[in-house]
Amino acid sequence: MRKNSGGGFIRIFISVDMEGISGLVRWADVSSTGIDFERNRGLMTLDANAAIEGAFRAGATEVVVEENHGVEDLCVLDMTLIDPRCRVIRGAGRPGATTMAGLTADVGVVLLIGHHGRAGSFPGVMAHTISYGGFRLVRLAGEPIGEPDFFARRAAELGVPIGMVSGDQVVAEQVHAICPWAEAVIVKEALGNQSANCIPPALAREMIIEGAERTVSRALAGELPILTGAGGPYEFEVVLRKPAPEAMRENLASLEGFELLDDTLVQVTAPDMDLGFRRVAYLGYADRPGVTRH
Template identity: 30%
Template sequence: MKIFISADIEGVTGVTHWDETEKNESDYRDFAHQMTLEVKAACEGAINAGVNEIWIKDAHDSGRNIDHNLLPKNTKLVRGWSGGLYSMVQELDSSFDALLYVGYHSAAGTNTNPLSHTMNTTLDYIKLNGRYASEFLIHSYIAAYLGVPVVFLCGDLGLCNEVKNINENIVTIPVKEGIGNSTISIHPQLSLELIKNGVEESLSKKLSECKLELPEIFELEIKYNEHANALRKSNYPGAELIDSKVVKFTHNDYMEVVRAMKFLL
């Protein structure tokens, strides 16, 4: 079995402030280490479930956060950013049996993580068909386009609840809850145990039940922090300025939506 793990940091247990996510800050090192350990726990659970090939996308900020030396030898780590369309699932293709997420967080426009955002912090929100779009949803639709099931996610409680509403068969492990600018986190060691067991469980189920269905049409709506940014972005072919800070783009091919986001975000 061959799986793909996409890893972020804002959904890792304990992470509460931007200083804990940024490479040049003194608080960063400990939380990047916990990010690595949570990815390692996911790998161990996958190996217990019979997985023999694991690809990991380091999908936070610089893409250079995970210590590969701490991961199992059957892993390949994608570091940095290629500039390709798939972004946080770079190198995912139809050859993978499953996609898993570690350290993921709630969407921009939601209040369930003090670090809630989608793709970058210059946006008030991204919506797909009227739903606040998390990085989970954006990239899971890419997986659906490729026919790859999404089987597991760990992160904040708000996102886990969203995932269950989308597909109740996906195994979710909430490792923290956001309240205002605070978090309530489970113990780091407990998170590793739960992630390892959760991944093993997720890969032992009927994977086809975890495939997401793509809508027939996609209405992308982006609200920017600055009205000038919205006006500039509205020049993308097919994009429409519908309010002073809001741009809309509609298409029936999700890859065209992904392509549009590459330029609109």
């Protein structure tokens, strides 16, 4: 199976998060207790459908959607609304990097839909990196990084380009900083961390369809480069919001790849980004006594 082949096979991977979905601005919008959560799941699904539509219009033969929003065990898309032409990877406990099980070497291009700025960004709608409650900042080789940085490097390790991001202007700038060729569909202008000037979702979805269509067309034409310079070993630093509790200290002491540098600073090392993502994400729940699986 070749990707981007003249024979026309092209498999598209769409990572869908919620913070960058059109119309959503505050934490209550993306939390299962929020008054609009059910409605907002629908908006998330419709932004995903827009990307799926654009991909198929451009000639995609297969579209895999993977859920990236960490509430309700990563089951947030509304399965009654999702485009029946795609496949959906959802639920917790996936093998490998938690939210990249569908990102394989035969993918032609990666689309990041509803993604958000990295931890420490202001403005930046619901900006965070993996764990809002747990992490103040995540650095890779000394530079602050966000979730798209993990995807871009993991994709590059597999020889796959990142082709598109949708969300606010902040995530668009951050993705462009490493993948300047990526299509950016800015569906809202962040004004703060929980406020934005929003393009109405019905219009934003038209923009996402067009962006995804352009992206997949460019991928088929071989116009999207693969990020260079990716490849392990990686060295991360995670700045915790609160001093590491005793249970976390005990868990980390028994595991490879973690070193507590001070009360709130953990160094994480990994040979590749699959393990790198898993190890950093683990720190979000490493405070549970005896939980070392990740």
